[in-house]
Amino acid sequence: MRAHEAGALHGEIGHRGPAWLRTPADVNALVPQLWPRNVARADGGALTVAGLDVRDLAAEYGTPVYVLDEDDLRSRCREFRAAFPDADVYYAGKAFLCRAVVRMIAEEGMFLDVCTGGELATALSAGMEPARIGFHGNNKSVAELTRAVDAGVGRIIVDSFAEIDRLTAIARERGVRPKVLIRVTVGVEAHTHEFIATAHEDQKFGFSLAGGAAAAAAFKILDEDVLELRGLHSHIGSQIFDASGFEVSARRVLGLQAQIRDARGVELPELDLGGGFGIAYTTQDDPAAPHDLAKRLRKIVDGECAAEKLAVPHLSIEPGRAIVGPAVFTLYEVGTVKDVDGLRTYVSVDGGMSDNIRTALYDASYSATVANRTSTAEPLLARVVGKHCESGDIVVKDEFLPADVQPGDLVAVPGTGAYCRSMASNYNHVPRPPVVAVRDGRARLIVRRETEEDLLALDVG
Incomplete structure (x- = not known):
């Protein structure tokens, strides 16, 4: 790659230009937009986070290590809640979930979205109020659905006719009426990598709008009258x-909402537009602020509801990456x-694709800086x-x-809070790194480093 091409990926400086223009x-x-808000360079050149020198963090916790600026994460939760005061803001747990983060987002008044039994178990073990949990997933098992129902999860986002049948059977057996939303595949080609675009027709999630499956799912739930259909x-x-x-x-989903009203006389009271809001990994990225x-x-929602003569439904969104992504950087040696x-x-460096698979998997771009000093070179x-x-271990x-x-x-590599630790692996039998939360000049371990003993403990051969 030529230097001027690489400059488009560079995340340390705010201007473009070939290498000879860089100093x-x-x-x-x-x-600033690439780093947690409490990261700076000290007079000696080393990075600090919330007042702590990264060299001290490396000495105490080793490397690689994910470093979470706790105040940054909390402030982003508050910004989304303030921007959407009349909506439910669900933190998308798949971005990164551990019990400490569950407690942080709960303390900041957030709801929580989970998509597996393991994420649900983490949420419940951390004390998350079940009514504030939403449960996603394209292949929820009977055991997972049963646990969700018994726990009193606030809503289940159904993803297939088979799941509707499974959940209906559980509800009848338990004598309860779980609240559900229908995941609708709206046929939108999002401008993102094909592996993380989830609303086009040819993929595993949801009920097709164009093919009529989404409407059929709504009619099935309403006609059977066992599950409480809250929205789309x-x-x-x-x-x-x-x-x-x-x-x-929104236009297509609200069109379906109007179709359901016209066919069954029911106006569904909720609408969830999901998440997926982008963050800055390099200076090429220009994410919108939550209030924007x-x-x-x-x-968009008000306009489409007016066009369809619908009451404006209660809105939900699901930011995950936009909250935890910028709040974390990974420190390597x-x-x-x-x-x-x-x-x-x-x-x-002493980590790689086992702690950040996104570059290999999605061709993702990241930035980096030498963190223990500055240089005149x-x-x-x-x-x-x-x-x-x-x-491909890049x-x-x-x-x-x-x-x-x-x-x-x-x-140090910024922007690694989302989908790095949560997608980490033990490839080449490398133990996964710890997560350290830093706040007010103090650090605490919230996910410990795996050890070789941890790896061997699972090997029963």
């Missing part, structure tokens, strides 16, 4: 910056720096790679680092 000051700088749900994908997809989705999102979505025949410099176009036995595809980057340096 050591550029490489040392931090762009749509989710068009992830890492989305363009509101036009939400506009098309709220203004756009409310205008450099082990090897290798120049490959002048073609590229590879900076190898000239910028070097580098690729930050992991320690795994895969040539953390940051292209980034300008100081030319004197060396073994023992710490490298």
Whole structure:
């Protein structure tokens, strides 16, 4: 990749330009939108988070380590709640979930969306009020649905006719009336990677709107009158910056709402437009602020309801990445720096695709900085790679680092709160890193580092 092309991916500085226009000051700088809000450089050059030196965090907890700025996460919860005061704001737990985060979002007045029995167990064990939990998933088992019903989960988002039958049988057996939403596949091609676009027709989620399955599911639930149909749900994908997809989705879902009213005389009281709101991984990304999102979505919903002569339903949204993604960075230690025949410099760190699969899976772009010091060395176009036995084990595809980057340096990669720890693996039998929450100059371990003993404990052979 040429230097000017790599500049489009660079996350440390606010301007573009070829390598010869970059200075050591550029490489040392931090762009605020990419980093947790309490991250800064100290006078000596090392990064600090909420007043703590990352070198001290590395010494105490080891590397790799996910570092969570707790006040940043909490402030983003509050911003979404303030932007959507009349809506239910569900934190999408799949982005990252542990008991400490469940407690944080609950304390900030959020609802919680889970999509497996394991996520539900984590939420319940952390004391989350069941009525404030929504349960997603395209293949919920009888055991998962039974647990959700018995726990009193607030709503279940049904995803197939088989699931409607399973849940109806459980409800009849228990003599209860679970509240449900229907997940509608609206046929919107979200402007994102194909693996995280979830509303086009050819994929596993939801009931097709165009094919009539969504309407048939609604009629089935209403006619059987066992489950309480509260509304419709749509989710068009992830890492989305363009509101036009939400506009098309809302128009189509509310059209179905009107169809149900006309056919059965029922106006469903709720509408969930999902989440997927994008964040900044590099300076190319320009996410909308929560109040701007709220203004756009409310205008869309109000306009479509007026057009269909519908009462405006109670709105729900599901931000996950937009809350936890920017609140976390991953701290690595450099082990090897290798120049490959002048073609590229590879900076190898002590983690990789086992703690961040997104670059390999989604061709995701990230930023990076040397975190233990600043440097007066000239910028070097580098690729930050992991320690795994895969040539695709890339953390940051292209980034300008100081030319004197060396073994023992710490490298920090921002924007790793969403889908990094939650999708982490033990590839090559590498234990998964810990998560450390930092607040008011204090650090606490909220997910401990796995050990080799943990790995061997599961090996019963």
